[in-house]
Amino acid sequence: MKLLTYSINHTPARLGFLDGEMIIDVEKLGRTMQVPMPDNMLDFIDLGQEGLNALTLLYNNASKEQLLDNSLPIGNATLLAPISRPRKNIFGIGLNYTEHVAESARTLDTSKELPQQPVIFSKPPSAVTGHDSDIIHNQKITQQLDYEVELAVIIGKGGKNISKENAMDHVYGYTVINDISARDCRRAGQWIVSKGQDTFAPMGPVLVTKDEIADPQNLNLSLTVNGVEKQNSNTKFMLFNIADLIHDLSTVFTLDVGDIIATGTPAGVGAGRDPQEFMWPGDVVEATVEGIGTLRNTIVDSEENSK
Numbered sequence: 121m122k123l124l125t126y127s128i129n130h131t132p133a134r135l136g137f138l139d140g141e142m143i144i145d146v147e148k149l150g151r152t153m154q155v156p157m158p159d160n161m162l163d164f165i166d167l168g169q170e171g172l173n174a175l176t177l178l179y180n181n182a183s184k185e186q187l188l189d190n191s192l193p194i195g196n197a198t199l200l201a202p203i204s205r206p207r208k209n210i211f212g213i214g215l216n217y218t219e220h221v222a223e224s225a226r227t228l229d230t231s232k233e234l235p236q237q238p239v240i241f242s243k244p245p246s247a248v249t250g251h252d253s254d255i256i257h258n259q260k261i262t263q264q265l266d267y268e269v270e271l272a273v274i275i276g277k278g279g280k281n282i283s284k285e286n287a288m289d290h291v292y293g294y295t296v297i298n299d300i301s302a303r304d305c306r307r308a309g310q311w312i313v314s315k316g317q318d319t320f321a322p323m324g325p326v327l328v329t330k331d332e333i334a335d336p337q338n339l340n341l342s343l344t345v346n347g348v349e350k351q352n353s354n355t356k357f358m359l360f361n362i363a364d365l366i367h368d369l370s371t372v373f374t375l376d377v378g379d380i381i382a383t384g385t386p387a388g389v390g391a392g393r394d395p396q397e398f399m400w401p402g403d404v405v406e407a408t409v410e411g412i413g414t415l416r417n418t419i420v421d422s423e424e425n426s427k
Contacts, residue, residue: 223392248274268385353386
């Protein structure tokens, strides 16, 4: 199922799911059929598989008229980040593709050795923004605004010390994240200022439940800037796969329902190019993951955004 969070003309966010090119509102459909359903993504994820089963049953039992009465064309809606305000910081994974390790060592003074454990950082909830929204470029802070297409994993069952063998049972679904990074804002090796600024975690356009992704370790992912391809790889080239990451993170932190893991980016980032290429106001960046969709955002100057 393709779940999404949407708004119409700046009204409060609503939970929906895609039926072709139509968005069906989850709570409204439930109300029509006298079955209480949540109106937001996190509350729905809390219901786990039972919530998905209930929604599937509603959809299958609804008449065409009932579905139409509780739907709208996707083009009439603003797609927000599927989880517009995460409960916790996003867990980011650095240097998780071999070629990106090499390019980072050349240009960002990171180690040329492959990591022996996942490299973990975080992005605060305030960094999250959605599809077709603006990424704010504050030129007083950075002159090196960069992109990173990544597969994001949504946790559906929490836990501590989760085994690799059971790790995938804890996955709810997947979305696309663009790990926006200000390369000149690292502080003594710490990355959160570089990666945690407002709008630096675009996500979307939808959350795809795990049953629709046959093999998350074999998904093409790519990124373009102004229509020119910059990144193109496959999740099979991760150094640490999704099960590894869930296991490792859960030995350090308790993972909770709704947690988000950004699983790392392949080679081709702007800082790794010769000459280096960074994004500027007016640039359009599109991040795509197979089976999920394309997340599109526009870079805007912070001064313009504040007007």
